[in-house]
Amino acid sequence: MSTVSRSRPLAVSGAGQDVLELLLIEDDPGDAFLVEEFLEESELDVRMTVAQSLADARRLLISEASGPQCVLADLSLPDGSGLDMLREVLTMAPRAAVLVLTGLNDAHVGVSAVAAGAQDYLVKQDVDAPLLARAIRYALERKRADESERQLVEARILSQENARLERGLLPVPLIEDENLRHHARYQPGRERALLGGDFYDTVQTEDGAIHVVIGDVSGHGADEASLGVRLRMAWRTLVLAGLTGEKLLDTLDTVLALERWSDEIFTTLCMVTIDPSRRTALMYRAGHPRPLLFTESGVDALPDDRCGPALGLIPGVGWPMTTIELGESWGLMLYTDGLIEGYAGEGSERLDTEGLVTLTRQILGRGMTGGEMIDTLVAEVEALNQGVLTDDLAILMLGRGSAT
Template sequence: MTAINSRGRERLLEAADCLRLLLVEDDPGDAFLFQELLNEAEPDVEITVASTLAEALAGLSPLVQCVIVDLSLPDARGLDALRQVLNAAPHTAVLVLTGLTDTHVGVEAVAAGAQDYLIKQDVDGALLSRAIRYAIERKRADESERQLVEARVVSRENARLERGLLPVPILADPGLGHDARYRPGRDMALLGGDFYDTVQTDDGTVHVVIGDVCGHGADEASLGVRLRMAWRTLVLAGHTGERLLHTLDTVLTHERWSEEIFTTLCMFAIAPDRRGARMWRAGHPRPLLFDGDGVRPVPDEPRGPALGLLPGMDWPAAELELGDDWALMIYTDGLVEGKIGSGDERLDLDGLLRLAGAAHARGDRGGVLIDGLIREAERLNGEPLTDDLAVLLLSRGDER
């Protein structure tokens, strides 16, 4: 290899204190010239020389920012050497070295994944430093584009899953408002162990459910989806009340992976005239009732234990009078388990009642009401709520 003296000094990477390169060159003379050129153009560069592909593969590490590969090595030739380097260091920039008569090989190398190629006879210090810098930046740009494409694919898949797994209410009554919010507690998760659903049956009754599988993770999310689907199927088949809950309890005990797994649940059957409802609670937080008199929790009794805890238990119904203008809000405990300030005090039902009363007095309704409550709970908590969270608000008349 012949070399032309460098015509200037260029920083290889402005932000880096030391650039680490791996030079794969079996000719000691050529390797020495490359090191001299690089040291002249950039004295802070750290160069490791490997004379064989095997030695190069053993020397690769995440600290190496660029690999310069001669495609004529004793243990690998041509694009085979390049492919092995690319497979071993998929996130590292790669430059290939070719001769004057092999420029077509350089073009093929770029098509195979290298960032650029250099003709040995034309290399000087400035050209070499620029080529390395551009190769590293081009690799970073390629990685950023790849991550963006992957994020878009994940986003599309998440949207598809969301359409398939989160419920679309079966609700034909135009006089009812239906607003819901759902937030899984895990980062980047689509679903948590909470679930909800709404189904209007042929007799005009509107059935509503919300549930919370204990624990956090993909298994809990999967179980929540199965329980919701089982609930919807049972409602559409004509089941309701205790009969439905006993069947759902049986489904849970057969589907869960541990006897310690339980599920809290609250269920309503709103009468066809919309002036009354029956409620069943299985260890679940008390819903809120909004009407012209303000906000109050539904009665605490009667109620039963969470599903999966005590076989053969009963879940008695509570009768509710709703009137003409009302809203029922059911939620999971992720909404009320956030802290208040720096101590250990939780928001709990009393705190939620205060927030809901203030929002209702301001005239907040529907989705605006739910979003405001979540924001206030997060503000009091000092950070986003970490537990799975689901809220469903069904409203009628002036409370819509």
């Protein structure tokens, strides 16, 4: 194996790159010398390494962390040949542009090689310096285009799968009361993730009561997302079975203890039952942020004086109940702490509940309500945070009358 280093300006990969790393897999010293001479005559700034066998190439590609940007491969080697050899090269150098070298009688092999994944092929007897330089440029650009297309296809498939999973995992509210308005937003904090550990649900029972819940599993990741879905489904099942209040929370606490993988995992939760009259509600909070109450006179956070610990922390503990006077026209907005734990502008100050109330009042003052208000609220919270929120975020809003 030999290495050739040169220092002319690079004319193929654009500004910011210094040297093109090229691996030549060629067992004929004469052909390797010709390739070296052609590169010397070209405008390319190349550091070329020659592997005289497939085994040499394998050792090189395994030992180098970054690998070459381009591979020139003769498909007729003593220890490897044809498309089987090409497939191994493509596997060993997945980020490299691959050019195949063939003889006059093997041009059909070159065509098959391109169909199998190579960027181009060259007939040895026809190669000169300009053709080689042009072919390398073309191969690099085609590799970039192929990679971009692959990423687009992956993103499209991921988007389709996410939409399919979302339909199955995010809840459809069970509400028969046409006088109620329901809005929900969900935004996982992990990049390209579908679900986080936050969850919410809304169910109307046979007696006409409306039950809403929002929760947040501690931690971030697929396991937390899975646990959140299981807790939501357990909550819905228990509500439909007739459980309410502390009995329901006690059972959910037991479910969490059985389903979690560590004693350190806990879940904050806020649960509200709206009376069939729609004028009062009962609320239980387990370590969860205070909901916002919208009335004809404005918006404010509910009192912070009655809140129990998060689920999974203290076995057998009770959770106090709060009665909420709703009136004729009202709105309730439940949310997870991802909405209030971002920064409130420059510095280290967090938005917190008070900042959320102030921001919501400003948005309401512009005449926005419902889904438009929620979308604007999230956008402005992110603007204050100077970037997308890193924590999972869920918002559930239920309203009646003109207050929201």
